[in-house]
Amino acid sequence: MLQPQERKNSEQLFERAGKHIPGGVNSPVRAFKSVGGNPIFFSRAEGAYVFDEDDNRYIDFINSWGPMILGHGFPEVVEAVQMQAARAMSFGAPTELEIQLAETICEMTGIDMVRLVNSGTEACMSAIRLARGYTGRDKIIKFEGCYHGHGDSFLIKAGSGASTLGVPNSPGVTKGTATDTLTAPFNDLAAVEKLISENPDQIAAIITEPVAGNMGCVPPAEGYMEGLRALCDKHGIVFIMDEVMTGFRLAPGGAQERLGVEADLVCYGKVIGGGMPVGAFGGKREIFQHIAPTGPVYQAGTLSGNPLAVISGLTTLRYLQNHPEVYAHIDHMTERIEDGMREILENSKLPFTINRLGSMISIHFCENEVMDYTTASEGNNNYFKQFFHGMLNEGIYLPPSAYETWFVGNTIGESELEHTLYAAERVIEEMSAQVK
Numbered sequence: 208m209l210q211p212q213e214r215k216n217s218e219q220l221f222e223r224a225g226k227h228i229p230g231g232v233n234s235p236v237r238a239f240k241s242v243g244g245n246p247i248f249f250s251r252a253e254g255a256y257v258f259d260e261d262d263n264r265y266i267d268f269i270n271s272w273g274p275m276i277l278g279h280g281f282p283e284v285v286e287a288v289q290m291q292a293a294r295a296m297s298f299g300a301p302t303e304l305e306i307q308l309a310e311t312i313c314e315m316t317g318i319d320m321v322r323l324v325n326s327g328t329e330a331c332m333s334a335i336r337l338a339r340g341y342t343g344r345d346k347i348i349k350f351e352g353c354y355h356g357h358g359d360s361f362l363i364k365a366g367s368g369a370s371t372l373g374v375p376n377s378p379g380v381t382k383g384t385a386t387d388t389l390t391a392p393f394n395d396l397a398a399v400e401k402l403i404s405e406n407p408d409q410i411a412a413i414i415t416e417p418v419a420g421n422m423g424c425v426p427p428a429e430g431y432m433e434g435l436r437a438l439c440d441k442h443g444i445v446f447i448m449d450e451v452m453t454g455f456r457l458a459p460g461g462a463q464e465r466l467g468v469e470a471d472l473v474c475y476g477k478v479i480g481g482g483m484p485v486g487a488f489g490g491k492r493e494i495f496q497h498i499a500p501t502g503p504v505y506q507a508g509t510l511s512g513n514p515l516a517v518i519s520g521l522t523t524l525r526y527l528q529n530h531p532e533v534y535a536h537i538d539h540m541t542e543r544i545e546d547g548m549r550e551i552l553e554n555s556k557l558p559f560t561i562n563r564l565g566s567m568i569s570i571h572f573c574e575n576e577v578m579d580y581t582t583a584s585e586g587n588n589n590y591f592k593q594f595f596h597g598m599l600n601e602g603i604y605l606p607p608s609a610y611e612t613w614f615v616g617n618t619i620g621e622s623e624l625e626h627t628l629y630a631a632e633r634v635i636e637e638m639s640a641q642v643k
């Protein structure tokens with residue numbers, strides 16, 4: 208078991224980082240704000256493991272917040288990136304590689320057209336603009352606790368780091384933007400219907416994570432996604448699925464394939480770049496033709512489609528396309544984590560709910576079903592903190608926030624599973640012993 212003093216190098220780096228980087232981190236959710244303590248600084252990674260600056264080893268259930276589905280240092284991806292770096296890193300001009308990636312994305316997901324960007328945030332921002340340009344309407348509906356990156360329109364009742372830090376409605380977002388963003392509870396079709404009837408012919412898009420992963424993991428209730436699809440069809444609203452987390456993870460065709468519901472526009476990030484900064488948005492040709500230069504809706508990016516990022520994504524996606532057994536493996540291992548955790552928690556005095564879909568899973572320290580932001584917020588954060596730090600000290604790296612999901616990668620094998628459940632048993636037993 209590790210002790211905090213064994214992270215001396217991380218501690219020193221954190222102090223140094225804070226002098227020039229706000230909070231010492233380049234994305235707030237890394238800052239351990241809601242769990243206490245200081246973030247760990249990492250130096251290398253291999254397969255299922257990450258190593259910190261003090262050379263402590265952890266089993267990684269964050270996987271760079273999803274992208275490292277094949278594990279760290281996947282040889283084919285590393286080799287492809289190295290070869291491409293030697294050939295050319297960026298042109299700011301078209302390449303054949305971009306076409307190959309676009310073809311692969313369209314083949315895997317069934318969408319007609321796609322544009323590459325550099326992050327999930329960019330993908331979602333651009334999809335919203337396209338939906339507005341296409342429909343000539345201004346308002347959008349998003350769901351409480353869903354997070355679509357840090358674009359202004361999305362920082363209204365946002366999940367992820369925004370909820371972790373207690374700023375779901377960030378200052379700096381104009382009143383106009385906030386007014387154009389309507390929100391409803393996740394999994395509540397009646398609330399969506401009400402918003403639509405109160406704002407007739409004004410709603411350009413409904414954007415949702417098909418499986419929410421930014422308030423812990425919250426799967427859609429039966430019929431919910433189909434219901435959203437039907438409402439969009441009825442009212443001429445563009446249905447946008449934010450598949451940044453679920454894309455290429457829940458199935459080769461993401462949540463669209465897994466849930467059997469088709470969106471008009473889809474946003475991708477994370478797995479699509481295999482660890483490099485890649486995002487994409489795409490969808491139906493009829494809508495997508497409105498993007499510049501074929502249409503009037505402007506969207507651009509100097510580094511979009513840069514060959515280094517593209518080769519990393521392309522190699523990852525092609526591997527997934529040719530190895531469907533990856534999906535069977537990560538789902539099976541996550542199911543076994545769920546079963547093991549359930550057994551451990553059932554033998555404890557702690558309240559708990561476990562949510563899982565495929566290789567996305569989260570543990571909520573509350574008794575009630577977690578199906579939206581309100582119920583996700585009922586989790587006991589003191590228990591979460593203890594669990595997080597206990598697991599960290601046992602060498603298990605989990606998301607440092609109750610508003611995030613774990614991402615299980617393909618390199619989790621028997622020994623990692625055994626280690627994780629053994630650690631969880633020790634940590635939960637200790638926590639349970641303190642419950643009166």
Ligand SMILES: N[C@H](C=O)CCC(=O)O
Pocket residue numbers: 234235236237272354367368420421611
């Ligand atoms: N939930 C976020 C993205 O998926 C976590 C990553 C970040 O904001 O840095």
